[in-house]
Amino acid sequence: MHEFTPEIEKVAQEILEYSLTRLKDNPPLDGPKSESELFNLVGNTITPDGLGGSETLNLFKEILAPACISTDHPRYLAFIPSAPTELANLFDLVVGASALYGGSWLEGAGAVFAENQTLRWLSDLAGLPESAGGVFVQGGTIGNLSALVAARNNARIEHPEIKRWAVACSSEAHSSIESATEVMDVDLIKVPVQPDGIMRGSDVKRAIDKYRAEHTDRDICAIVATAGTTNLGIIDELPTVGAVANNYKIWFHVDGAYGLAGLAHEETRKLFVGVESADSFIVDPHKWLFAPFDACALIYRDPELGRKAHTQHAGYLDTLTESHEWNPSDYAIQLTRRTRGLPLWFSLAAHGTKAYSDAVAKTMDIARIAADLVIAHPNLELLREPNLSIVAFTRKGWKLEDYKTWSAKLLEDQIGFVTPSSHKGEPILRFAIVNPWTQVSDIEAIIATLD
Numbered sequence: 001m002h003e004f005t006p007e008i009e010k011v012a013q014e015i016l017e018y019s020l021t022r023l024k025d026n027p028p029l030d031g032p033k034s035e036s037e038l039f040n041l042v043g044n045t046i047t048p049d050g051l052g053g054s055e056t057l058n059l060f061k062e063i064l065a066p067a068c069i070s071t072d073h074p075r076y077l078a079f080i081p082s083a084p085t086e087l088a089n090l091f092d093l094v095v096g097a098s099a100l101y102g103g104s105w106l107e108g109a110g111a112v113f114a115e116n117q118t119l120r121w122l123s124d125l126a127g128l129p130e131s132a133g134g135v136f137v138q139g140g141t142i143g144n145l146s147a148l149v150a151a152r153n154n155a156r157i158e159h160p161e162i163k164r165w166a167v168a169c170s171s172e173a174h175s176s177i178e179s180a181t182e183v184m185d186v187d188l189i190k191v192p193v194q195p196d197g198i199m200r201g202s203d204v205k206r207a208i209d210k211y212r213a214e215h216t217d218r219d220i221c222a223i224v225a226t227a228g229t230t231n232l233g234i235i236d237e238l239p240t241v242g243a244v245a246n247n248y249k250i251w252f253h254v255d256g257a258y259g260l261a262g263l264a265h266e267e268t269r270k271l272f273v274g275v276e277s278a279d280s281f282i283v284d285p286h287k288w289l290f291a292p293f294d295a296c297a298l299i300y301r302d303p304e305l306g307r308k309a310h311t312q313h314a315g316y317l318d319t320l321t322e323s324h325e326w327n328p329s330d331y332a333i334q335l336t337r338r339t340r341g342l343p344l345w346f347s348l349a350a351h352g353t354k355a356y357s358d359a360v361a362k363t364m365d366i367a368r369i370a371a372d373l374v375i376a377h378p379n380l381e382l383l384r385e386p387n388l389s390i391v392a393f394t395r396k397g398w399k400l401e402d403y404k405t406w407s408a409k410l411l412e413d414q415i416g417f418v419t420p421s422s423h424k425g426e427p428i429l430r431f432a433i434v435n436p437w438t439q440v441s442d443i444e445a446i447i448a449t450l451d
């Protein structure tokens, strides 16, 4: 047992106190400062002799932290906010204190066991078989890339004669799919969709038939459906897209980074019928499942296909690779990994799954009320009925500049954080509601500034 030095002991108390205060108080929204402003305030923090823990913590508390927007603020509705439970955040302190290694069973069996039970919950909700499994990775971008690499690896093994592979997704799919195809150097087939933005099996079939007719030495290794687009919450028609993938024997990946959290609530779950036929899917608990950054659950129907694609081979790793135990490193593009699924595991185990269902339901209710407030407002126009918890709308007569000016002032006045987005080339506003602490009064306060 080693004791802290008196100096470390003091900093320990200060850090714990700061952390608890941050978790208990309603944090201000705060906002960014320029690099030069920050430099003028803190100077160079990396010095030969060190500033000492208390002084460094003070710089963080007083200057650096307030230059970061509180993504868990109930009126942060831009992009996709963050809304970790108190227990998830508190347990993140434990993860940080424990030097856990999450890459192998040998080193992290207890932690990996707990992460795997959490993945099992998600996999069961999606209706995948008991043999399904996966790993928590950094985010949806890495989750999508890892799944698509596994899909291509599998296709290559089955069809060595094919010279080049393609991935098909909707024109509304998340930018990370295109980014993955660039990293992988495969073709991207952007499937044109109907004006409602939903990709259907017939759309995919048409695009695939066209690609195959044009390229005799190429083929499609994966079809990606989106289960809740980031911008509008649009869900592709999973049953028909999955059926096309199945008929053509093409890997079916479902990107549910935001939306598939809706599986946690029985009403919302009905929207995702068809996901049970996925060969792989992802969902980011750091988005709508009340976990801290950063965690994406990546799940394979047949984890062996993920393992084949991703296991790294090196002399110093042979002990692990030959152990035939569940090594999370083997299921994605990564080796060393933080046990980033544990904050979610702790909170889920402590609160129970019903609390998660209730929390998702709560945000769905607030989104519905927000949509009604928009409809009732003389100057606002709802873009589409929300089917998840994103409410998109426009302000009559406003141009992009008006939206930008409004958004900047909203943050400056510390009322809320809502940024303009765009849809079909036109500027829009959207409220992404994933925080159960966001109240109707918060929505009203923001809408009041749009008169």
Ligand SMILES: *Cc1c(COP(=O)(O)O)cnc(C)c1O
Binding pocket: 080, 138, 139, 140, 141, 142, 174, 176, 226, 228, 229, 230, 255, 256, 257, 258, 259, 284, 296
């Ligand atoms: C957010 C999101 C991603 C990317 O996830 P990150 O965790 O930000 O990497 C991918 N797809 C969809 C649909 C998303 O909403």
